[in-house]
Amino acid sequence: MLKLRWFLILFVVFIGANGRTLFAQVSPEIQLGARGVMSFNTNVAAHEATSAVNDFSDTGLLLGFRQKLYNRFRGQLVIGMQFPDANSDLGQVFFHQTFLRVEDKSNILKMGRSRVRSALIEFPTLRDDDALYFTDVLNPFSSGENTEDNQYGNVFELAHIFGQRTWLRVHGEHFTETPVLPATTETDFSLNAIGFSLQYRVPETQIWNQPFLQQIGIGFNNFLTDRPGYTSQTDKMLKNISVSTILNLRPDPVHFWDFRVQGIYNAGFREIESAAAFGEFARAKATAGFASLRYLYRKLERPTLQLALSFGYKTFPDLLNNTDQLQVVANSFYRLGENFDAGFQVQYSRNNGDLAGLFGESETRFQFGLVYAIDQSWNKQFSDRNSLLNLEHGYIP
Amino acid sequence: MNRRDFLKAGAAVPALSLLPEALLAETTIQENKNKFPHALQPKMDGDVKVFELFIDIHQQEIVPAFKFHTLAFNNQVPGPEIRVQQGDKVRVIFKNKTELNHTIHWHGLYVPWRMDGVPYVTQMPVMPGQEFVYEFVAEPYGTHFYHCHWGTLLHMQSGMYGSFIVENADDPIKKQFPYEREYTLLYSAHDTNFIRNELNGMLERMKERMYLMKNGRFDKERFGVFDTKEEFVKAVENGYQPPYVVNRRAPSELPQPNWFTVNGKSYPFTPNLYIKEGESIRVRLINGGTEEHYLHLHGHDFWLVADDGVPVPQPWQQNTLRLSPGKTLDIIIEGKNRGIWTFHDHDTRRVTNNGLYPGGNLLALVYEDMPAEEAGLGMMAKKMGLKSLPIVALDE
Numbered sequence: 001m002l003k004l005r006w007f008l009i010l011f012v013v014f015i016g017a018n019g020r021t022l023f024a025q026v027s028p029e030i031q032l033g034a035r036g037v038m039s040f041n042t043n044v045a046a047h048e049a050t051s052a053v054n055d056f057s058d059t060g061l062l063l064g065f066r067q068k069l070y071n072r073f074r075g076q077l078v079i080g081m082q083f084p085d086a087n088s089d090l091g092q093v094f095f096h097q098t099f100l101r102v103e104d105k106s107n108i109l110k111m112g113r114s115r116v117r118s119a120l121i122e123f124p125t126l127r128d129d130d131a132l133y134f135t136d137v138l139n140p141f142s143s144g145e146n147t148e149d150n151q152y153g154n155v156f157e158l159a160h161i162f163g164q165r166t167w168l169r170v171h172g173e174h175f176t177e178t179p180v181l182p183a184t185t186e187t188d189f190s191l192n193a194i195g196f197s198l199q200y201r202v203p204e205t206q207i208w209n210q211p212f213l214q215q216i217g218i219g220f221n222n223f224l225t226d227r228p229g230y231t232s233q234t235d236k237m238l239k240n241i242s243v244s245t246i247l248n249l250r251p252d253p254v255h256f257w258d259f260r261v262q263g264i265y266n267a268g269f270r271e272i273e274s275a276a277a278f279g280e281f282a283r284a285k286a287t288a289g290f291a292s293l294r295y296l297y298r299k300l301e302r303p304t305l306q307l308a309l310s311f312g313y314k315t316f317p318d319l320l321n322n323t324d325q326l327q328v329v330a331n332s333f334y335r336l337g338e339n340f341d342a343g344f345q346v347q348y349s350r351n352n353g354d355l356a357g358l359f360g361e362s363e364t365r366f367q368f369g370l371v372y373a374i375d376q377s378w379n380k381q382f383s384d385r386n387s388l389l390n391l392e393h394g395y396i397p
Numbered sequence: 398m399n400r401r402d403f404l405k406a407g408a409a410v411p412a413l414s415l416l417p418e419a420l421l422a423e424t425t426i427q428e429n430k431n432k433f434p435h436a437l438q439p440k441m442d443g444d445v446k447v448f449e450l451f452i453d454i455h456q457q458e459i460v461p462a463f464k465f466h467t468l469a470f471n472n473q474v475p476g477p478e479i480r481v482q483q484g485d486k487v488r489v490i491f492k493n494k495t496e497l498n499h500t501i502h503w504h505g506l507y508v509p510w511r512m513d514g515v516p517y518v519t520q521m522p523v524m525p526g527q528e529f530v531y532e533f534v535a536e537p538y539g540t541h542f543y544h545c546h547w548g549t550l551l552h553m554q555s556g557m558y559g560s561f562i563v564e565n566a567d568d569p570i571k572k573q574f575p576y577e578r579e580y581t582l583l584y585s586a587h588d589t590n591f592i593r594n595e596l597n598g599m600l601e602r603m604k605e606r607m608y609l610m611k612n613g614r615f616d617k618e619r620f621g622v623f624d625t626k627e628e629f630v631k632a633v634e635n636g637y638q639p640p641y642v643v644n645r646r647a648p649s650e651l652p653q654p655n656w657f658t659v660n661g662k663s664y665p666f667t668p669n670l671y672i673k674e675g676e677s678i679r680v681r682l683i684n685g686g687t688e689e690h691y692l693h694l695h696g697h698d699f700w701l702v703a704d705d706g707v708p709v710p711q712p713w714q715q716n717t718l719r720l721s722p723g724k725t726l727d728i729i730i731e732g733k734n735r736g737i738w739t740f741h742d743h744d745t746r747r748v749t750n751n752g753l754y755p756g757g758n759l760l761a762l763v764y765e766d767m768p769a770e771e772a773g774l775g776m777m778a779k780k781m782g783l784k785s786l787p788i789v790a791l792d793e
Contacts, residue, residue, distance in 0.1 A: 300638070
């Protein structure tokens with residue numbers, strides 16, 4: 001055993017040294033993504049004192065490296081950290097992205113910690129999780145202590161692109177189970193969710209081809225739970241189906257309007273008739289819908305002003321206590337400089353039935369914030385799959 | 398193919414094709430003729446020679462396994478050669494098949510000013526799908542070229558250049574140095590990463606702009622086009638941010654070429670110059686790129702006979718010349734020293750392919766009547782398993 005270990009060490013050293021000598025010229029593309037989201041929040045909740053919070057959650061840093069591999073493939077490493085919500089129990093910094101990706105023109109393999117495929121589309125909210133209960137398939141293993149449990153996990157994903165616009169994704173995830181077990185306990189990182197999705201979507205670079213249908217998709221997320229009283233894997237599986245579409249109502253370069261909607265049906269477990277905890281909330285039968293109408297004014301070929309109005313409704317037919325929830329989000333963003341926006345958002349949420357006890361009866365949140373997001377690359381070596389050259393003039397690996 | 402086969406094939410293909418024996422083979426000599434710009438055949442309309450040029454996006458393979466997107470006249474980089482007689486009436490019908498703007502500038506020719514191809518000065522740009530007709534009389538004689546004058550930094554290194562040769566029946570150079578064969582070499586330098594990023598950015602912008610223009614919604618600030626300087630200054634005073642301040646979406650760095658081509662190819666696929674003992678050849682050198690080239694010929698001096706197409710009063714001998722951007726130089730090489738001789742940029746940064754030496758604009762002067770046995774190889778080459786002495790290789 002010792003010999004084997006020494007051999008492995010020597011082998012790794014040899015490979016490392018050899019690599020440096022032979023391939024010194026191959027320097028990767030370096031990508032830097034940074035996003036700062038700072039907001040001053042005022043929360044007015046029913047039966048609670050009004051609170052004010054200086055919130056910088058969702059602020060994060062992404063570092064990527066990618067290069068050409070032999071033949072037609074490209075490889076990429078991404079490491080990212082994010083400042084999670086206060087009281088999330090995730091520490092000061094959360095490494096939300098740490099993955100490797102290998103891809104060619106039509107196939108992508110991704111492995112590591114990353115955003116889980118819990119939503120088909122994104123919505124125009126200040127933060128990614130502002131309408132999470134409506135926009136994402138929820139993690140039934142989470143205690144609900146933080147939203148990141150629903151957004152990030154250990155992901156294994158294969159994607160195949162038919163033509164240029166039809167995406168088939170098959171994915172398996174390990175969703176975080178919270179509360180996290182003590183470090184002394186053997187931690188299980190086995191897959192606890194599998195799913196697939198099929199989407200048609202027009203690449204962003206072709207938006208000025210004036211498509212009306214920007215995206216349409218369907219997704220299936222299945223969680224492999226420990227449902228008490230059942231032995232069959234099928235019975236223990238929590239099944240979710242999502243459908244979505246984005247319509248460019250007026251794909252005009254100056255006055256742009258679009259509408260997006262997503263519905264999520266959670267088949268739920270029929271024995272769950274009340275929701276006193278997040279786990280029950282996520283495992284109860286539910287139907288959620290979320291829709292946004294967005295107006296974007298682009299003065300000089302760049303976003304200048306964005307206004308969005310979103311509405312979400314979720315109902316739980318199996319919960320005995322006549323439970324549902326709704327949310328309205330209105331926001332506006334004004335561009336102060338390249339990639340730098342000032343934003344104002346007001347969101348109202350109401351929870352009825354069991355959810356009034358779980359999340360509070362209602363809350364109105366006013367947020368004034370600044371957002372700075374950059375995406376920069378150095379030592380560029382190739383076009384993205386969705387560049388116009390690759391899409392319309394022949395793909396070059 | 399397994400890994401071993403792959404390595405064998407990869408090593409064998411470039412080496413075999415460049416052995417001296419292969420260079421002297423008749424098929425190689427014939428294939429080499431295709432490495433020079435094809436002459437565009439005119440149609441006659443009365444006494445006017447009518448040429449048709451179009452521009453489209455094309456994939457250019459500089460060397461095997463490396464392609465990039467280019468802007469190519471008639472799907473060729475460089476564009477086809479236009480060759481006329483001095484005094485010919487010339488009409489060039491230029492069709493823009495891309496979603497970008499273009500013009501054609503006739504570099505070194507005495508065209509009417511409205512035919513000079515400078516956007517917003519002599520003409521409006523030729524917009525996507527549009528056609529523009531250039532008409533002029535071919536003057537003066539000599540070696541000239543044409544290139545795009547819109548977005549010149551990008552469009553020229555993307556491939557929009559071609560030779561324009563005006564012949565003269567009483568050419569003094571031919572009288573002084575009788576020759577039968579001549580070659581045209583167009584040099585360029587390409588930052589393929591810059592080209593890719595810029596082309597993608599411009600294509601995106603143009604999709605948006607063409608939509609607005611079609612709907613009659615031209616916006617001077619959006620397009621960065623003003624009638625007068627005063628109008629521009631006033632716009633800035635009113636809050637307009639020029640593209641060079643904050644609205645820039647192109648790379649902020651100037652291009653740093655990583656590929657150097659002759660007639661659209663890099664070593665080992667650059668064209669070679671074939672000559673025979675006692676023969677004189679004329680080589681027309683055109684720099685359509687942004688870099689200076691210091692071209693050196695081994696084993697010979699050559700005669701510099703024309704500068705910018707104009708015959709020099711007193712040709713002089715040299716073995717290294719300086720070919721600046723936009724320059725054309727004509728040289729005469731006399732076949733006086735049998736062998737295979739390299740002709741290359743002595744700024745050896747340009748003798749590289751994507752940073753790796755050798756590559757770039759390296760090419761060879763080859764005596765095609767050289768006896769094959771002179772290409773024999775030494776003992777070391779035999780021990781290396783080579784069939785002959787390779788004059789070029791892909792690694793140091």
